[in-house]
Amino acid sequence: HFERRRSGKTSARRGFLIRDRVGRDQMPAIRSQMLRTSLTEKLRVAATHPHMNTKRNTKHAHGREAWFPYYAGYPEKFVEIILDQAALKKGAVVLDPWNGSGTTTSIASYRGFNSIGIDINPVAVLVASAKISGSRDNNRNDFLIEKICQLATREPNEQDASSDSLSKWLPLDVVSIYRAIEQHILCNIEKKSTVDYLNPAMMPLSPTASFFILALMRAARSISTMRTASNPTWIRPGVETDCRPDHLIKAWKYQISNMSANLDLNASEDFIPSNIILGDSRNIELEDEMVDLIITSPPYCTRVDYIKSTSFELAALGISDGDVPFELVRRSCMGSTLVRNATLPEIPNEWPIEIKDTLSHIRNHASKASGSYYYKTYWQYFDDLIQSVGELKRCLKFNGSIVMVVQTSYYKDVLIDVPKLLIATARTHGLNGSTVSCKPVHNGLFQINRKAKEYALGRQYAEAVICLEPYND
Incomplete structure (x- = not known):
């Protein structure tokens, strides 16, 4: 058998031919090539x-x-x-x-x-991070959600809402409540100051904080109005709505409940x-x-402006369409x-x-x-x-x-x-x-x-x- 192996007469059938013709250092590369094929x-x-x-x-x-x-x-x-x-x-x-x-x-x-x-x-980073948030973490925050809503109602954001990037999309009193909820999410869940938070150059949020911010974004979008241009992937602010701060709070709780159920369906020990x-x-x-x-x-090479299509969500992150940070991201994409x-x-x-x-x-x-x-x-x-x-x-x-x-x-x-x-x-x-x-x-x-x-x-x-x-x- 040893002589046959050396001569190569039966090596092709038994798989020895590879060993006869190549050195040991080449075997990992050949095995990996076989696996890839x-x-x-x-x-x-x-x-x-x-x-x-x-x-x-x-x-x-x-x-x-x-x-x-x-x-x-x-x-x-x-x-x-x-x-x-x-x-x-x-x-x-x-x-x-x-x-x-x-x-x-x-x-x-x-x-x-x-x-x-x-x-x-x-925006994509926030969404992707939210998708890996653990459902158990979100379910045990029911008390915290109520606390955040109460604090936001009692203490709306003190900054001038008229200069906020969201003011083009939502009434000013709704924008104030939005920023107040956002601030308390960061302080109570993310455990960090809101200073410079909405700068996209900063480190992304934790999955749990991303989950609640995304739920807030979805809630705000559900009560806003918007319109599309000749290019339907571009969205722009629509006519003024009669939505109120309590509409935003109710929509936020609804989004959290639905999204948490989605996470429950995909729970895994691995x-x-x-x-x-x-x-x-x-x-x-x-x-x-x-x-x-x-x-x-x-x-895709279709000349679709992916950044324009997320104008509302970027505004929620403090990046307004037309501003330098918005154009910088848009140009870099x-x-x-x-x-x-x-x-x-x-x-x-x-x-x-x-x-x-x-x-x-x-x-x-x-x-x-x-x-x-x-x-x-x-x-x-x-x-x-x-x-x-x-x-x-x-x-x-x-x-x-x-x-x-x-x-x-x-x-x-x-x-x-x-x-x-x-x-x-x-x-x-x-x-x-x-x-x-x-x-x-x-x-x-x-x-x-x-x-x-x-x-x-x-x-x-x-x-x-x-x-x-x-x-x-």
Whole structure:
């Protein structure tokens, strides 16, 4: 048997051929490659699962998914299926660098994984943190809730409500009560001063405090009026309402009760709190090779202003639309419609040829501003994407995997094949990419621009799930 093994005559059948042809130091890399291939195949099979749907129906959302109907998110079932197929060990690290409303981190936390969620929007950070609040902590605060309501009623906020960012959305007496409730939440639950609290550059709140602040936001929004512009993702203050402070208090208690019940339904002994970070996917403050699995969906290349869509919630955090902090967050967001650099950028030589060709088609398009404004915004998007993928590769373990949900889009009649461009980008960073699922999309964010109907004929949109894995040299 030893002689046959040395000669390699039976080694292929018995699995010895690998050991004969490579050194011991190469075995971990080969084993990890075999495991990753298995994961990719599992995801391809899982794509046929009836719940392997990347589109979340916000109209029929329930439980935690209904807390903040983020229209670009995927459903909790999708994350559950990915985690099931990945078969990670308990305590493995799961990352979402575009965490949004926290679907990935909340499911990973309840499954017993160490999850990290990063987002540049402070509203998203608050929502994601609230989703990992323990239901027991909230239930035993019934007495404290009554105390906070009494204190807020007796001692409304003394600051001038007319200069408050919420005054555009709610009557001044309601704004005063809102800030008073908020102040007592911070003092009694967060145990910190309110000074500088609403500065989004500060450290995010604890999950429990985030839960009560989010419930307050939802209550305030439920009694306010707002309107949409020609772009329905943009919201603006509506006409004045006759809502009163007691309406806000009643709505807040109602939201706490409903949201606490949602947490009760998802209680788990394996729960590990997530680490929710206000940060940037282009500069992730994590150590190298510490993440086992990344489940995420980068901002779509659809020129949708994600920050504008959270104008009310940002106002509740003290950031008013039009102010410098608001514009700073808006301009920094990936996929922003605001140009950061006035000069016309050139395409770097090291960028993938697929991205170069796409940008060239946009730049040379005959429509107005194609070679200036629109070229700049698309260049900016791909620059952000390339930097972000490089950061994901740096943080990923040698045997880790990345699962991404991405969607195609169009500039006029130019196809922006983001799944293909993302795989090409990943290749330049030493990542091997595969499409495990691709489904047609008939209703989506691309329908927002009604002026683009002349180019709509012949367009075919698709949403893909891709898996990225490190190459092993």
